[in-house]
Amino acid sequence: MKHLFMLLLALLPLLATAQDDYYQKTNKSTSTGQTYSILLKDGTRLRGQIVKQDSVEAVIRTKELGEVRLKADQIVRIEQEGSQTDGAGFPNQFPQTMRLVPTAFSAEKNRLYYRNYLVYFSQFEYGITDNWSVGTTFFTFIPTAIFNFSTKLSLPVSDRVRLGVSAQYLGVRLNGLLGNSGPGTLEGAGYIQGIVTTGDRQNNTSYGLGWSLSNGELSRNVVGSFGLVRKVSPKLSFISENFVLFGSGGVDFAGILSGGIRFDRRRHAFDLAAYVPLVIGRNVSTPITFIPYASYHVRIGK
Numbered sequence: 001m002k003h004l005f006m007l008l009l010a011l012l013p014l015l016a017t018a019q020d021d022y023y024q025k026t027n028k029s030t031s032t033g034q035t036y037s038i039l040l041k042d043g044t045r046l047r048g049q050i051v052k053q054d055s056v057e058a059v060i061r062t063k064e065l066g067e068v069r070l071k072a073d074q075i076v077r078i079e080q081e082g083s084q085t086d087g088a089g090f091p092n093q094f095p096q097t098m099r100l101v102p103t104a105f106s107a108e109k110n111r112l113y114y115r116n117y118l119v120y121f122s123q124f125e126y127g128i129t130d131n132w133s134v135g136t137t138f139f140t141f142i143p144t145a146i147f148n149f150s151t152k153l154s155l156p157v158s159d160r161v162r163l164g165v166s167a168q169y170l171g172v173r174l175n176g177l178l179g180n181s182g183p184g185t186l187e188g189a190g191y192i193q194g195i196v197t198t199g200d201r202q203n204n205t206s207y208g209l210g211w212s213l214s215n216g217e218l219s220r221n222v223v224g225s226f227g228l229v230r231k232v233s234p235k236l237s238f239i240s241e242n243f244v245l246f247g248s249g250g251v252d253f254a255g256i257l258s259g260g261i262r263f264d265r266r267r268h269a270f271d272l273a274a275y276v277p278l279v280i281g282r283n284v285s286t287p288i289t290f291i292p293y294a295s296y297h298v299r300i301g302k
Contacts, residue, residue, distance in 0.1 A: 036060075039077045040070070041130060043109075047081075072200040073159050076108055079266065089234025090264040094297045095201035096125070096133065096152075098227045098241045099260070099271055103206045104164030104197035106154045107133040112300040116140070118293065131155055147171050154195075164195040189214055193223075202231040206241075222246040237262040239273070251281030260293065268298040 038046040038060055048062035058075060060068045078091055094113065095105045107113060107127035115123040125135035137148040148171070154164035168191045190213030197206040208225040227241035239262055244255040260273020275291040 035081045037079050037081055038070070038075060039079075040074050041076055042074075050078075053078075071159055072202070073156070075201070090266055092202055092229065092231065092237045092262060092264055092269070093267065093299055094262075094269055095204070095229070098206065098229060098239050099258075099273060099293070099295060101206070101208060101225050101227060101241050102152055102164065102166045102193075102195060103204065103227070103229075104154045104162035104195045105201055105204070106131050106152070106164075108299075114298050114300055116296045118295065121146075145173050160198055160200070162197045164197065166193045166195060167191070193225075199229075202229070202237070204229050220247045235264050237264055239271070251279055251284060253278065253280040258293075268296065271295040271297070 034049065035047065036050055038048070038058075040046070046060055046062055046065075046068060048060045048068075050058060051061050051067060052059040054072075056072055058070050058072065058078075060070065062068060077093065094115075096103060096107045096113075097115075100117075106129075107125055109127045109130050111127050113125040115125070117123070120140055121137055122140045123135060123137040125133055127133045131154050133152050135150045135152075137150070138144075139146040148168055150166065150168040152164055152166040154162055156162050169188060170191065171186055171188045173186050191210055192213060193208050193210035195206060195208045197204050199205055206225070206227045206229075208223075208227075210223040210225070212219040212221060222245075224244045224246060225241060227239070230238045232238050238259070240257075240259045242255070242257050244253075255278050256275055257278065258273055258275045260271055263270040263272075271294060273293040275293055277289050277291065278287060280287050
């Protein structure tokens with residue numbers, strides 16, 4: 001376990017270097033001549049050329065307004081107009097989630113998203129307002145066997161800090177999952193999580209604490225999460241989300257390390273990652289396992 005933590009820590013300077021190299025390449029002092037459509041969080045859409053873009057701000061040259069300076073957190077999406085060239089880059093279009101855990105960023109208002117996790121689970125999410133979204137996740141082949149309803153409220157407290165609260169209900173119909181006849185027995189549980197996210201939509205760090213709910217009472221078990229998202233190249237984002245379980249009962253330690261990449265595209269993305277659960281205790285025969293992971297994200301509609 002110690003070696004895995006040390007490996008993760010050793011990767012962080014490399015990621016920072018890759019991020020700096022990426023922004024040195026994309027920090028433009030002159031326009032490339034390509035025209036972009038820029039959507040802002042307040043619904044404004046600008047059309048122009050990118051004079052400068054980095055992790056802090058973007059400068060856009062427009063015909064109507066001249067040069068417009070925008071903070072990175074004001075920008076929802078930047079898309080190149082016309083055909084995409086092989087060298088074109090794409091932003092992370094799905095900053096409201098890392099892979100499994102939500103961030104404090106919100107889904108785009110009036111926008112529907114679809115995600116698929118390892119084929120077996122599907123998820124729909126819809127942005128009702130700029131700060132409120134709802135979603136459902138279900139077992140792809142038998143939706144009534146395992147399903148989840150979720151909602152998230154988020155609030156910007158500064159240009160670089162957002163707070164969020166996510167609530168979920170998980171239902172499992174045991175007989176339905178096993179394929180037996182009859183309605184089956186429905187078991188349900190709730191989960192609530194507080195989230196703090198710092199940074200912008202492309203490069204951010206999230207901290208979370210979550211509690212399960214049973215019979216209206218909070219569980220003594222607390223799930224802590226830490227995740228980071230870093231744009232390391234024009235078409236790739238690095239994502240790491242990690243968990244630790246406090247009050248884990250009969251084990252000395254329980255947690256999960258993870259790392260992976262997101263292949264950013266214009267309207268969709270692919271995730272490839274690995275999760276390493278760590279469970280240490282007297283009755284645990286296999287303390288470390290390895291779980292490969294893949295998911296697909298798409299933004300539905302224009």
